[in-house]
Amino acid sequence: MPMLLKMLCAPLVLIGLLTTPALAQSDAPFRLIVTHLEPPLVPNSVMDLAVSLGYFAREGVNVELVRVQQTPSALAALQSGDGEMANVGVDALLQAIAAGASDLRAVASPNKSLPFLIAAQNAIGSVDELAGARFGVGRVGSLDHSLSGLVLETLGADIEATQLVALGQPNVRAQALMAGQIDATTMSIGTWISLPETDTLHVLVDQDAYYAAAPLINKVNAVPGAVLRERPDDVAAVLRALIRISRDFAADPDLWVNAMAAALPDTDRGVLENLAPDFASSWSVNGGMSAAALGYTASWLYGTADFAGSAMPPLESWVDFGPVDAALASLGVTQNQDPADR
Template structure:
């Protein structure tokens, strides 16, 4: 039944030990490193909102968010012991593993597929118009850069034919697009919706077409082996909280709208109500760790230039299913959304 979970007896024992959904084990802060400075307008917001709405507290774990900008800073902070868990790109995790950081494991993904789209100046009417255009990315090799290259390749275009410009966070890229400093960029549907004015802009590749071209697991929550060994119940409690809040938002999108309105009071509520239906299939109600999707993602990444000459690691060398399976043993599996295949 579980193809991949034959590996480690310790993982199986951990699953059994935590299956009852027992309380967390420590009053010490459990520091969760995130790469956004405020709750983002995407399902990844569950991490912020689980703090604000008391989901972590009810599981008995004292979660503190550590905010940094972009995955490299999150990964560095995690490896420096400045947090117990970090929400990072799968590509960055696998690059770290290839560089010798063999103690890191993905344990959940609160938002496996960020709802990305490519927005452009109105005069770029189709993908051929990206040739020679200024295309903004977070940084060369960043998640948005890598995924957009894949998407455009599969849609018959070539990102390398554009002038690729590193600009940083999505909101900065969006403002640069609005100001005419770049001609196109990738952003989440939430960032697009939050722009004050779409005049002169349009969506060149919508979120459905983007995901269809790149059905990858984008981000995971990773922990070091020492955290898994020393604070297993805290890890399980964090995962249970994230699953519970994801299920509540999936069942009633208005709860997400209310929570985001409270967290970002200056945000237009009508815009949030427009966004909520776009996330209907995006909540990680089973913890976001599909073995098939993770295998597909790793195999694709190791075929890219960034991983040239490296061998694709076995799934259980970088993923530990035991904590999420413990949470699902306590909460049950919801069959309608993200797969819990193993």
């Protein structure tokens, strides 16, 4: 090659190296275990949509979603080697680590806190009026029971003054509320907007007030120590993809609406358009790993009945900031949303 041509090509090669994302390290599938059977109507949908929209592929990592029902199944699959990463509840992760799964680490939170609200019959005008009312929970002592108790306590009410009714999953509680079998319950905003009939119901505590009263990280993506040691570049590539798609949805909510409409063609587009603005501040644009929020979450959990008598572990025994910091080193940090405090 003539010297002049070499000189002209060299800057182009350098530009290509600087602008092309670092490829992951393995062609082997990277199995991401999720606890939903289709993209959910919450920011956690980024994991599904990063597959369908090619975000993982552009980072050079071959992600396959492994779908199971509920966190216990996800943790069991992760520990048995049926996946490299799993999206699980923080409470269940801490319980698993306390039971001996000491090599698991939280590395990201694509959906820091599910957008919960408390819905009630129209006759319940304020949280003060919940005293004596029938309040639906998953089970007495469950996370939703404890979390709603924290919210109501912060707002000056007492969940223990209600008649607690154990009904199981949120969709069952929502149906019971519509049928007038209970007076109030906690559910996600997606469940609320999807209800076919709400004329006799209203939002008693909206999602912003709920999160302000209980600023907890609900779910995290956990990885075994062997995966962190053997496939660190793949883990970082997965997190880069999730951060990129979260930032794109935060910048343009219509992108999420269009992607979800394609993924769930039977869903009313109007529901998606109503949901999108409510997620404006919910996207994990820096990976969702605030040290302060994670510490607060663990501290609160260890004060609940499920952790009675257990000593709270230090943050470094269940969280590894290394992978998300590696992703942010190439992407930069987005300010004023999703704190990247360490």
